[in-house]
Amino acid sequence: MFDLSTLNPPQRAAAEHTEGPLLVLAGAGSGKTRVITFRIGHLLLDRKVRADSILAVTFTNKAAGEMKERVRELVGRSRCKGMVISTFHSLGVKILRRDIERLGYKKNFSIYTTSDQLGLVRQAMREVNADGKKHDAEAILWRISGWKNGLIPPDRALPRYDDPDELLAGDVYPIYQRLLRACNAIDLDDIIMLTVGLLQGHPEVLEHWQERFRYIMVDEYQDTNASQYLFISLLAKKYKNLCVVGDDDQSIYGWRGADVGNILDFEKDYPGCRVVKLEQNYRSTGTILEAANHVIRNNVKRKEKRLWTDSGEGRPIDLVTAQDDEEEASLVVERIQMERYRHNLAFSDFAILYRTNSQSRAFEEQLRFESIPYVLVGGMQFYERKEVKDALSYLKVIDNPLDEQALLRIVNFPRRGIGDGTVLRINQWSLEQSCHLMEAFGRVGEIEGINEPTREKVLAFHRLVTGAAEDFRRSGDLAGRVKRLFARLGIEEELYRTIEEPATARRKVENVEQIINSMAGYEERIPGATLSGFLEKVSLMDEDRFSGKDKKEHGRDAVTLMSLHSSKGLEFPFVFLVGFEEEILPHKKSMEEGGTIDEERRLCYVGITRARRHLTITRCLHRKKYGKLLERQPSRFLEEIPERLVQFHEGGAKKAATEEEQEALAQDFFARMRAKLG
DNA sequence: TGCCTCGCACTTTTT
DNA sequence: GTGCGAGGCA
Numbered sequence: 142m143f144d145l146s147t148l149n150p151p152q153r154a155a156a157e158h159t160e161g162p163l164l165v166l167a168g169a170g171s172g173k174t175r176v177i178t179f180r181i182g183h184l185l186l187d188r189k190v191r192a193d194s195i196l197a198v199t200f201t202n203k204a205a206g207e208m209k210e211r212v213r214e215l216v217g218r219s220r221c222k223g224m225v226i227s228t229f230h231s232l233g234v235k236i237l238r239r240d241i242e243r244l245g246y247k248k249n250f251s252i253y254t255t256s257d258q259l260g261l262v263r264q265a266m267r268e269v270n271a272d273g274k275k276h277d278a279e280a281i282l283w284r285i286s287g288w289k290n291g292l293i294p295p296d297r298a299l300p301r302y303d304d305p306d307e308l309l310a311g312d313v314y315p316i317y318q319r320l321l322r323a324c325n326a327i328d329l330d331d332i333i334m335l336t337v338g339l340l341q342g343h344p345e346v347l348e349h350w351q352e353r354f355r356y357i358m359v360d361e362y363q364d365t366n367a368s369q370y371l372f373i374s375l376l377a378k379k380y381k382n383l384c385v386v387g388d389d390d391q392s393i394y395g396w397r398g399a400d401v402g403n404i405l406d407f408e409k410d411y412p413g414c415r416v417v418k419l420e421q422n423y424r425s426t427g428t429i430l431e432a433a434n435h436v437i438r439n440n441v442k443r444k445e446k447r448l449w450t451d452s453g454e455g456r457p458i459d460l461v462t463a464q465d466d467e468e469e470a471s472l473v474v475e476r477i478q479m480e481r482y483r484h485n486l487a488f489s490d491f492a493i494l495y496r497t498n499s500q501s502r503a504f505e506e507q508l509r510f511e512s513i514p515y516v517l518v519g520g521m522q523f524y525e526r527k528e529v530k531d532a533l534s535y536l537k538v539i540d541n542p543l544d545e546q547a548l549l550r551i552v553n554f555p556r557r558g559i560g561d562g563t564v565l566r567i568n569q570w571s572l573e574q575s576c577h578l579m580e581a582f583g584r585v586g587e588i589e590g591i592n593e594p595t596r597e598k599v600l601a602f603h604r605l606v607t608g609a610a611e612d613f614r615r616s617g618d619l620a621g622r623v624k625r626l627f628a629r630l631g632i633e634e635e636l637y638r639t640i641e642e643p644a645t646a647r648r649k650v651e652n653v654e655q656i657i658n659s660m661a662g663y664e665e666r667i668p669g670a671t672l673s674g675f676l677e678k679v680s681l682m683d684e685d686r687f688s689g690k691d692k693k694e695h696g697r698d699a700v701t702l703m704s705l706h707s708s709k710g711l712e713f714p715f716v717f718l719v720g721f722e723e724e725i726l727p728h729k730k731s732m733e734e735g736g737t738i739d740e741e742r743r744l745c746y747v748g749i750t751r752a753r754r755h756l757t758i759t760r761c762l763h764r765k766k767y768g769k770l771l772e773r774q775p776s777r778f779l780e781e782i783p784e785r786l787v788q789f790h791e792g793g794a795k796k797a798a799t800e801e802e803q804e805a806l807a808q809d810f811f812a813r814m815r816a817k818l819g
Numbered sequence: 820t821g822c823c824t825c826g827c828a829c830t831t832t833t834t
Numbered sequence: 835g836t837g838c839g840a841g842g843c844a
Contacts, residue, residue: 706833821843827840
């Protein structure tokens, strides 16, 4: 229950300091989330602050969800009404939905994520006659995104002359922004940039939100970039009841423009602010903590702190060396089985953490093979699949007919004989007439150079979409409407027809059906659910708490797989830190970019400190890359961990070459397990 | 005009 | 292993 005396003195000081700026420097595992939740509890129950005056901002949906959960547990659901605990992006969208018309966008704007963004960048590149080969769209988008995160508008973007990508990006940026606007769409970076613009340019809007959120808390403050920093500064300017929590050692978003300076300079920004340091670690064993401390102290530019614990030493860290990535996966899974049996644990006590999402594949396969349940966190996976994007694009067009990226996706899906040539012609015409692509489809009769049967097909498509939009204007039963729409479109038949492998087709059909399930789950949860709301959640990757799939998986006992970035803020009794090799951790790209490896080291630090009871680090001698077996070197961070903390293990030479052999080995393993259990 | 197949180049991290 | 663009064929 809610009792401030259960906190240690600095924790309590932080929770009780409610008026005026507060900086909490919280080391890993120092009970940071506990402080934030107790602080909210204190505001609500002791200071009698209205719930809807409280705002807590985090970076990931997962962190926001967890915080909501913990606050509800502490004070009860009913007391939380109106409180906003969300990510920067969700908060931005909330503010924009109310007043974006002041910036010349319509209220039903779409949110463009990576693939839509790339589509627009390519289009813009074509407009400046840049061939897609030399400069790939991703590099251009990267530069544009960097400018946006720094709040630099197209007319103030100054490319460096020695960087061809950046020069081209400078040309593309204004066109890209224009195209977005024409689609009534904003991209993920716009969410923050436009919100800041709105607040800066419209004092009455700023006033509204300043009055609304009198008590503001920001988690992981070390990861804020320039635009997020300004966003929060604006909101907090009036009442200055701003509490920021962070740890410079866990700053891992420098690549996204995050500036550790924001947390290091907080005391300068808010003179007379209270500073609280949390240095006692309640999470990990002495061994794990010592390893982490040894690694991180190789970073020079940091606020000196010494994390300590009074819990015991614990088990040594296991270092497992595998022959290759396949064996790495099987050794990890084998160990999970063993530890689980030996200590009577749940699968959810284990996490496998990796540097890059692509590393998950081998582990997924192995877990599936052993019939062990797992949850894969992050890595756009589901909504990035082609068939899902295609089907979803119908909903996007219905919601916002100006969304050209979505419109272009569906115009010939399922195949209806409207090919690239026709679309190109219509698009040209729409530019000449400066009317919208959707409108041009309806007026295809006026366009020359398109033959009659094709015109008829285009008109049929136009009728189909406008008819569907009509249907969705009625409220209620969204899932039912989507189901009927997909059936009428014949998406299922199209997938079976065009995909040779029946199993693949089946899987894709199931994925499309999954959209309907997610929709149903969303409707169930949110009263007055709307299509916009659903699509917004999808774009902000905030869908896992209502989708049908995860509802089944939620609370299910499963091993967690995720990237090191996603793992920040979380903890697990048993952690497997895998792929501990040069070029993975630290990552090759991070070193090429002329950058420092300090951020990679912090990432490593984050990984180690996720573990409570036991840490296993694994690496491979060889790894398959583009089908070739390459030799690997151990990560340089390995040398930074004192040898006395580590126990070394070698992978067996026993390797299954064929599926039969694999099956035999598996059977053998299960037999041994059963023998032990019996 | 539309569709299919082949080849090439890339795989950091998140909202 | 994937997704894009180009080029050739129906």
